[in-house]
Amino acid sequence: MQMLDASAADFAENFDRVVNARRESADNVSRDVADILSRIRARGDEALADLTMKLDGHHFSSDEDWRVPAWRCERAYEELDGELRDALDLAAARIRSYHEAQKPGPRDYTDDIGMRLGHRWTPVDAAGVYVPGGRAAYPSSLLMNAIPARVAGVERLVAVTPTPKGEMNPLVLAAAHIAGIDEIWRVGGAQAIGALAYGTQRIAPVDVITGPGNAWVAEAKRQVFGTVGIDMIAGPSEILVIADDKNDPAWIAADLLSQAEHDPSSQSILITDSADFAAQVEDQVDVQAAMLATGKTARAAWDAHGAIITVASLDDAIPLANRLAAEHVELAVDDPEALFAKLRHAGSVFLGRMVPEAVGDYVAGPNHVLPTGRRARFASGLSVLDFMKRTSFIEAGPDALAAVGPAAIALAEAEGLPAHAQSIRLRLK
Amino acid sequence: MQMLDASAADFAENFDRVVNARRESADNVSRDVADILSRIRARGDEALADLTMKLDGHHFSSDEDWRVPAWRCERAYEELDGELRDALDLAAARIRSYHEAQKPGPRDYTDDIGMRLGHRWTPVDAAGVYVPGGRAAYPSSLLMNAIPARVAGVERLVAVTPTPKGEMNPLVLAAAHIAGIDEIWRVGGAQAIGALAYGTQRIAPVDVITGPGNAWVAEAKRQVFGTVGIDMIAGPSEILVIADDKNDPAWIAADLLSQAEHDPSSQSILITDSADFAAQVEDQVDVQAAMLATGKTARAAWDAHGAIITVASLDDAIPLANRLAAEHVELAVDDPEALFAKLRHAGSVFLGRMVPEAVGDYVAGPNHVLPTGRRARFASGLSVLDFMKRTSFIEAGPDALAAVGPAAIALAEAEGLPAHAQSIRLRLK
Numbered sequence: 001m002q003m004l005d006a007s008a009a010d011f012a013e014n015f016d017r018v019v020n021a022r023r024e025s026a027d028n029v030s031r032d033v034a035d036i037l038s039r040i041r042a043r044g045d046e047a048l049a050d051l052t053m054k055l056d057g058h059h060f061s062s063d064e065d066w067r068v069p070a071w072r073c074e075r076a077y078e079e080l081d082g083e084l085r086d087a088l089d090l091a092a093a094r095i096r097s098y099h100e101a102q103k104p105g106p107r108d109y110t111d112d113i114g115m116r117l118g119h120r121w122t123p124v125d126a127a128g129v130y131v132p133g134g135r136a137a138y139p140s141s142l143l144m145n146a147i148p149a150r151v152a153g154v155e156r157l158v159a160v161t162p163t164p165k166g167e168m169n170p171l172v173l174a175a176a177h178i179a180g181i182d183e184i185w186r187v188g189g190a191q192a193i194g195a196l197a198y199g200t201q202r203i204a205p206v207d208v209i210t211g212p213g214n215a216w217v218a219e220a221k222r223q224v225f226g227t228v229g230i231d232m233i234a235g236p237s238e239i240l241v242i243a244d245d246k247n248d249p250a251w252i253a254a255d256l257l258s259q260a261e262h263d264p265s266s267q268s269i270l271i272t273d274s275a276d277f278a279a280q281v282e283d284q285v286d287v288q289a290a291m292l293a294t295g296k297t298a299r300a301a302w303d304a305h306g307a308i309i310t311v312a313s314l315d316d317a318i319p320l321a322n323r324l325a326a327e328h329v330e331l332a333v334d335d336p337e338a339l340f341a342k343l344r345h346a347g348s349v350f351l352g353r354m355v356p357e358a359v360g361d362y363v364a365g366p367n368h369v370l371p372t373g374r375r376a377r378f379a380s381g382l383s384v385l386d387f388m389k390r391t392s393f394i395e396a397g398p399d400a401l402a403a404v405g406p407a408a409i410a411l412a413e414a415e416g417l418p419a420h421a422q423s424i425r426l427r428l429k
Numbered sequence: 430m431q432m433l434d435a436s437a438a439d440f441a442e443n444f445d446r447v448v449n450a451r452r453e454s455a456d457n458v459s460r461d462v463a464d465i466l467s468r469i470r471a472r473g474d475e476a477l478a479d480l481t482m483k484l485d486g487h488h489f490s491s492d493e494d495w496r497v498p499a500w501r502c503e504r505a506y507e508e509l510d511g512e513l514r515d516a517l518d519l520a521a522a523r524i525r526s527y528h529e530a531q532k533p534g535p536r537d538y539t540d541d542i543g544m545r546l547g548h549r550w551t552p553v554d555a556a557g558v559y560v561p562g563g564r565a566a567y568p569s570s571l572l573m574n575a576i577p578a579r580v581a582g583v584e585r586l587v588a589v590t591p592t593p594k595g596e597m598n599p600l601v602l603a604a605a606h607i608a609g610i611d612e613i614w615r616v617g618g619a620q621a622i623g624a625l626a627y628g629t630q631r632i633a634p635v636d637v638i639t640g641p642g643n644a645w646v647a648e649a650k651r652q653v654f655g656t657v658g659i660d661m662i663a664g665p666s667e668i669l670v671i672a673d674d675k676n677d678p679a680w681i682a683a684d685l686l687s688q689a690e691h692d693p694s695s696q697s698i699l700i701t702d703s704a705d706f707a708a709q710v711e712d713q714v715d716v717q718a719a720m721l722a723t724g725k726t727a728r729a730a731w732d733a734h735g736a737i738i739t740v741a742s743l744d745d746a747i748p749l750a751n752r753l754a755a756e757h758v759e760l761a762v763d764d765p766e767a768l769f770a771k772l773r774h775a776g777s778v779f780l781g782r783m784v785p786e787a788v789g790d791y792v793a794g795p796n797h798v799l800p801t802g803r804r805a806r807f808a809s810g811l812s813v814l815d816f817m818k819r820t821s822f823i824e825a826g827p828d829a830l831a832a833v834g835p836a837a838i839a840l841a842e843a844e845g846l847p848a849h850a851q852s853i854r855l856r857l858k
Binding site: 344352 | 459512515531540545551554567569600636657658661662677680683721722727765769773775778779780781782783785790794806809812818821822823824825826830833836839840841844845847849850851
């Protein structure tokens with residue numbers, strides 16, 4: 001963990017180092033991924049079976065080895081502990097409700113020259129959600145990816161998930177039941193992304209692929225981008241907490257650790273206007289980390305990427321926050337609105353002292369798939385828009401055409417496109 | 430050109446071939462591009478100067494060789510022929526007006542448990558627009574890329590354009606003046622995309638890069654995606670015209686040729702319910718192509734990729750149109766609304782007989798940067814949204830936290846994330 005003082009002479013340099021630290025895997029996997037994708041394209045299911053045997057130790061003999069039947073998901077849901085089932089149901093209902101209100105509306109208007117203009121939004125036909133196996137197999141993540149697709153009106157919703165040595169995660173199956181996934185295929189890695197993008201004999205292709213994954217999955221998504229739509233490339237999670245000294249240091253320490261426990265590459269940063277408070281939070285992080293089952297990961301992330309920055313005034317935190325463009329920003333201060341008004345770049349903001357980031361991970365409603373690694377400068381969290389597209393339209397009668405047609409002809413001719421000009425000229429006669 | 434009859438026994442197979450025809454360059458440029466990008470990253474301006482000398486034959490000696498001064502754009506605008514200047518001004522005003530109305534609004538509401546939820550949209554800080562040199566140096570394209578960025582509220586708007594052997598296009602400079610571009614750098618290709626994404630000594634990095642380009646530019650955009658935001662990967666232009674026999678065959682032929690003249694890889698398809706009309710349009714394409722200055726390109730595109738499909742009823746055109754998911758769709762029929770209601774996938778739709786696609790290219794207002802190559806299945810035209818991002822927010826008091834906190838704790842524990850649970854539990858005490 002780095003302790004930085006914004007008034008120090010070398011602060012700018014040290015802060016730059018925090019902003020530009022490379023926390024993402026720089027594995028050069030692009031050739032391996034290109035090879036896997038071309039194998040899937042050429043040989044479909046055969047290549048998928050070979051790669052799944054080799055990489056996941058899972059062999060396809062029966063249909064059920066390929067695809068999880070719906071009754072298994074339903075049974076997993078029914079067999080869940082009651083409290084957990086209610087929690088998943090509550091999460092799903094709140095996610096659904098937030099995203100329902102997010103559906104974009106059409107536009108349709110006639111302008112001053114009598115030209116009718118507008119747009120219409122429609123869902124994609126089919127979407128695929130990647131669900132990692134192993135450590136990051138989170139049911140909440142399946143809900144956050146699948147529910148917006150369903151709300152958008154996607155007809156065919158497919159999940160792919162690796163089942164190493166055949167092992168399935170019952171929580172993920174239960175979440176698939178709640179989200180109403182239509183097909184779950186037991187494949188993972190770049191090969192699963194290839195199957196979704198290009199289709200195989202068994203798996204029909206989809207139009208959009210979302211969901212988290214390792215470096216191979218991320219690179220495969222990048223390589224199939226353009227054949228299908230994808231969500232943002234995701235990196236390790238991060239949190240920025242801006243807090244004054246009226247907070248309980250234990251609460252803030254827990255918030256910092258809640259990101260740190262995700263992955264050794266996660267980043268947790270506190271900016272505060274009190275050096276005393278900074279020291280208390282630092283102590284609390286040590287105390288709590290020692291007691292956590294995930295302490296080793298949290299400790300590694302905090303030691304390598306954590307930072308506590310003291311500033312003279314909380315207003316000074318804002319330019320730093322805008323540079324960091326963090327995935328999650330907590331404003332644990334008396335007047336969070338005043339700081340929020342000046343914050344330009346953040347994935348999601350938690351206003352006040354009573355909303356730890358973890359509430360947003362599960363049950364608040366807004367999507368927890370958010371831009372990481374400074375990408376909040378240009379990217380947004382996952383939404384129904386990722387599963388929809390906009391078609392613009394134009395309608396004109398002879399008067400509207402007469403009003404703008406000559407200008408279009410002049411431009412077409414200047415650009416050396418005479419057939420463009422001719423298509424208008426013929427109609428103006 | 431292929432003439433297909435939807436009632437023929439081999440139609441499905443032949444139509445599949447039209448849908449799946451590869452019209453995009455399959456040049457394997459990814460390694461060349463990766464090399465260029467890494468050179469820009471490592472050596473900045475020095476690499477940019479070397480590559481620009483080598484690839485564009487343009488040498489940087491003075492500052493003006495690097496960057497076009499604003500007065501040159503203003504002068505290019507003033508020296509334009511009056512009719513053309515008015516046409517560009519009209520186009521810009523209409524594009525601005527359409528995109529102004531496209532700006533998304535915030536959401537801010539308190540739900541049934543007293544939790545405040547919502548989102549806010551903010552512009553990116555800086556955007557870069559790629560403007561091709563040579564044949565595709567279209568001022569209209571500069572307006573269509575730059576104006577939505579300006580409307581979104583982007584503070585710094587940068588254009589890059591190659592000036593082979595030092596030659597600049599005055600129409601593009603005039604358009605840059607109208608659009609209010611802040612910086613124009615005389616660089617192109619993958620090296621210009623690298624400079625925009627990573628920054629060099631002279632060129633500060635941007636957050637989003639849009640604009641058309643060749644295979645190198647497209648691949649460079651794909652490779653920097655994630656470091657910056659990009660618009661959709663663009664391929665050759667295409668048009669689908671659905672027309673009955675009440676149209677003038679000359680008008681429809683001109684519309685088909687207006688896409689064909691862009692590039693030998695462009696695609697123009699007519700679907701009609703009249704074999705007679707189909708034959709008349711075919712004749713008219715031949716007659717008009719012979720008279721066009723762009724006839725050679727148009728002819729090549731039409732011969733290689735053009736198609737006329739006859740269907741028993743115009744309703745039968747809709748499933749075909751949805752398969753094609755074309756960039757531009759003209760509905761030249763009595764009741765275009767009825768067909769439009771059933772059309773699921775299209776970039777932009779032109780309703781009725783009086784709006785040739787070329788009107789949309791220049792002066793209608795909606796963006797002419799649209800998804801090509803069946804990408805309207807999942808992608809939208811360029812809009813102000815491409816230059817903005819959404820930040821979600823959550824605010825809760827003790828009651829709202831008490832209502833959902835226990836469910837979040839249950840989920841966090843089930844996912845093996847105890848610090849997440851702890852951050853909520855501490856606040857519930």
